[in-house]
Every structure is written in structure tokens, then in C-alpha cells.
Amino acid sequence: MAGHAQLADKFVANEERAQWHDKSLWFVRHKRDNISHSIPEWETLRETASQVKLHTVAHLAQYLEEFETNAKKLGVTVHWASNAAEHNEIVLSILQEHNVKRVVKSKSMLTEECHLNPHLEAAGMEVVDTDLGERIVQLRKEPPSHIVLPAIHIKKEEVGEVFHEHLGTEAGASDPGYLTEAARQHLRENFLAADAGITGVNFGIASTGGIVVCTNEGNADLGTALPNLHIACMGIEKLIPSPDHLSLYTRLLARSATGQPITTYTSHFHGPKPGGEMHIVLVDNGRSDILGSDDFRRSLSCIRCGACMNTCPVYRRSGGHSYQSTVPGPIGSILGPSQNAKEHSSLPFACSLCGSCTDVCPVKIDLHHQLLTWRKEIYVRGLLPFSKTFPMKVMSKVFQRPGLYAFGGKVARKALRLMPRWMIYNPLNGWGRQRDLPEAPKESFRDLYKKRKK
């Protein structure tokens, strides 16, 4: 599997597009800054929200049982899934029991993580993603490139092409207002025709057994208010103890995500609609393992606002698809290896360790520290490629021999000054591919030090 750097190569090859992508996300980051600065107690909010999450994770089993009991009281059927395959099977069997043919889904990173759509489609169901950005990437047959802005990598002209092909909009049309209206009409038909609605869960409330889903479009609401069957798929880390704690997260989530004061619709589902049925699938899929790790436990606090990606200089310039992970960017580079360290071993190395992600995280996850820890961990597990381990071994030998080090330095200083450019910037010099080496000094530090002592 190609690593992050190789995949990012493709994205940065189109420089104009890479810069456009960078600017789009910086715009969002800027909106986040403005609105967070308008809240005087912003840091208190972050700290309190972080503490609530740490507390919940420390008592997760107890809160899960409390949540289950209360959800059942409300008439909800609660399911438990250890992994993605089991989650998909549970959802499919509920749908099959109800003879469902058409499903509308509101954006859910968990169902993306589990690859639910192909599973349902293989069983002959039609699954329509109803978040506009998700619908665009679904029609293009590609995964989202961002968890909050799934189509941030796509230009409006390209949306126009896809809609022309699938929704019959005018050829060459690229006006966002016109295209959104076409999607509204198209998706309304799907909402009205759906037999079931699937949603993700932003927050599960242990003390009430209810769930909260946040959208700006209202798609989770239309998708669950019309059909009689609602299936909510929820990662076990989404729990919070009580509704009072929601005040923290509803204040932090949208402000951190898009710079809005709150999402347009913050919906609290407590049981099925009258005459309907509601199911909640609680999914582990590796989360309980992360819980056991002192190094990475805090990544379970993530509320999926996407602020860390919007601020990340690497994400902004390399595009979400280069991460080959449902959750890209800084948090994805921690969660990816936690799920499969071998497959995602290159992600923690994409990081520039600038620490900006840690600064913006609304629940104070120490992202860049965890990324650094992952690098060590990946080395320890023997997952580093030869191109990285071999030079390190060589350098280790050199550093152990002061004479050899001094001699090597002398040769290098001379060679760098005398050798022609093409000999220095060869394929072995990966570092020099995009930048020049510093000019080699005439004297080493050792020489200077000796001189001064005299």
C-alpha cells in the first residue's frame, strides 16, 4: 500500500489545485478563530469538556449499561457490535426484517468506517447519502475527503458535471445556488420514498438513553421523521453522562468545525416516533483497545469537529484522500494506526509537529504528542520502511565513533562545495528533492571550539 507521501505527491502535482484546497480550509480555520475568540470562557469550556470526556471514558462500561437501560425504557432496541462486520450484519438484518428497499442515510463517519453502504447495496438495497457533500462524493464513487466537509476537494464545475450526468441539471452549470436547489429536489424525492433512515450519533446521553444528531441541512431529521424505522449507529466513545454536559459540546462543536455558533439543527432523539421503531447499534471496532493505552486513550475524546484538519498545514496541502483513512488529518493519523498500524504506518510521519492541531482541539487532545509517540511505536513494532531504518542504523554506527564522525564531516563539507549539483541532488537524496541543502561551512563546530579555547 502506498504511503501518505506517495499519495500526496499526486495531489500536489496540481499546484494550483493544492493551493486552492489550502485556501478553502484556511478560510474555515479563520472562521473558527473569529468565533472562538468571541467566547470569553473558551479555554474553560475546552478544559471542562476535556475533563468530562476523560471521566466518561474512565467509567465507560458503567455509562454504557446506564445508557442501554434508559434507551430501552424509551422503547429503543439496543444492539452491540464488536467490529465493523458485525455492525453491518446487524443493520442489514434489521432492514431485511422490515423489507426495506430504500434507505436514506445522514452523514455518519462510523458507517463509512464500517463500509456499510456496499454491504447494503450487495443485498439489493438502495442507499442514498443525504448530506449534500456526501451525496456528491457518493455520485462520484469516492470516499469523503474531510469528516465535516466531505466534498471540500471538489470544484463547483465538477459538481456541475456530476449533477448534469445524474440529476439532469444543465450542462456547464456551476452556480452553487442552482446546484443545491437541484439536489434539494432530488433528495426530497428520496426522503419521501425511503423505507428507513440511518443516522450517526454525535452524542449519546447515559442518564436519559437519548442521542443527539447535529446537521445544518436537516437531513437527519427529514430522514427519520418520515419513515417509521430509524437506525442510529454509534461508536461507544460518543457517550456523555447527562444532558447538562451537552451544553459544553453543543457550544464547542460547530464553533470548532465551521465557525458557526451552533449547528442549524441539534436534534435530541429519545425513543422512536409514534408508531415507529428505533434501533441503536453500539459499535466497538477497536475502541476498547485504544481505551487500554495510556498513550492514545485521549484520542477517544474526539468529537469529530475537524478543526485539527482545517488547521493542519500538511492536510491542507495534501488533501484528505492521501490519508486513505475514513478520518484523515491529525486525529485520523492517530486513529488509523490504532486500528491497523501496518496499513497506516506512514500517517504519523506526515506530521510536521507544528502543534497547531493541539492548539485548536476543543477537547484538548494532545494530538502532536500522540503523533510523535506513534512514530516511536511504529519503529518499535518494526513497521518502518528500510529507507528510514537503514540510514538510522548507519548514523548510529557513525555517532558511536567520534573519529569517523569527524572524518565524515570533513569529507561532506568538502564534497558539498566541490561536487556538481547533479551529483548531490540524486534519487538517494530524498530531502533535497524539494529544497536545497544548506551551504556547507568551511569549518566544523569542533574546529571553532578548539580555536576559541586557545
Next chain:
Amino acid sequence: MSSRDKILKSINRHLVPAAPLPDMDQAWIQFDNPTEQFLTMLSAVGGRGEVVANLQAVSAKLHEEPFYDDAKQICSLVPNLDISADKQVDLNAIEDPHDLADIDFAIVPGEFAVAENGAIWVTDAQVKHKALYFIAQHVVIVVHASDILHNMHEAYPRTGLNTEAFQQTPHFGVFISGPSKTADIEQSLVIGAHGARSLRVFLVEESFDRAQFK
């Protein structure tokens, strides 16, 4: 072993350091004029709001609305609004929420409004089909002018989510802040994604009996 037991066992086998729940009673944001703040935030999120004297004034204001008189189907849960009988849709007479697909205007009561983010709390407590909030082309919410809270920390206790009443029967509640919107195409903000194309809020000064609402 069931997956439930497997997951709980997997969680319990880890020793996670204890972390106390923080105190939620802190000095959260307050505004000198919450009404003004609410109206400012509402307009920032694409909604429109104003303070009116009484329910009669709501009716008069609605007739100034450009689409209002063109509307063919209006579903009002606010009484005495001067809506011609051929336009008024009786929500309680509708069995299937799909039949609400052609509603132009929904006029509904809100329980309270939040100054910090322009959100209004509405529930399905007296509303037979919650779909009404999302399927209508335009939504109008009527809130008592004195029911404006400063922030979300004051809002959640008012929702009653943690009360017996909310937990005995299935219930739905939603904070609505502005009309439905999206910015998924090149970050251009477009109002009217799936839900309401417009949201208008009336803060009514004269006290009215919530029980009048159907």
C-alpha cells in the same frame, strides 16, 4: 459470549486512571441585552426575528411576508392567526407525515430561545408530526419574549431532558438556529438545503397561554 459482554469485558479489563466530573456551575457568558443578542445571532445564521406586542401583530406581520399570501398550504399551531380556511391544514387530521410534503408555511410555538447562538427549542410534545418542522418550505416560530436565556448551560435544564416526564415516553426535541443551509459546494453558503428555506421568529411581549396551542 455475546458481543455486549465481550465489549464490556474488553473495557473492564483495562485499568483507566480515575478522572472526576468537573463542576458545571461556572461563570458562563451573560449578555446585557439577551433579546438584542438573540436577534443579532439569529440574523447571523440566516434567520429573521423581531419583537412584537401580541399574537395579533404576528398575523399582521406575516401578511407582509412576500411568499405568505401566495402560500397554498399553511399549518399553524398558533391560534387566531387569520388564515383562510382553504389554506389551513389541520395537523391532527393527518395520519401520514408524507402528506405534509406540500406545506408552504409551518407556524409553530417555541419553548424558549438562546441568546448566545440564536437557537430555539421546539419539541414534539404538542406536535403530532415532528416532520412539520423540517418539511415545510418556510418556518415561523413564535416565542414568548421573556423566554430568552443567555446560554446553553441555562438552556439544557429548561429542556427537561433529565426529567421523569421526558424519560417515560418517547420524545423529540430540537434546537433550531436559522433556516436549513449548506456550504458543501466550494464553501458557498446556500440557504434552503432540505429543510426550511426561511426561518422567521417572533418574540411576543404580551403573555399568552401555551396551552392554547394545539
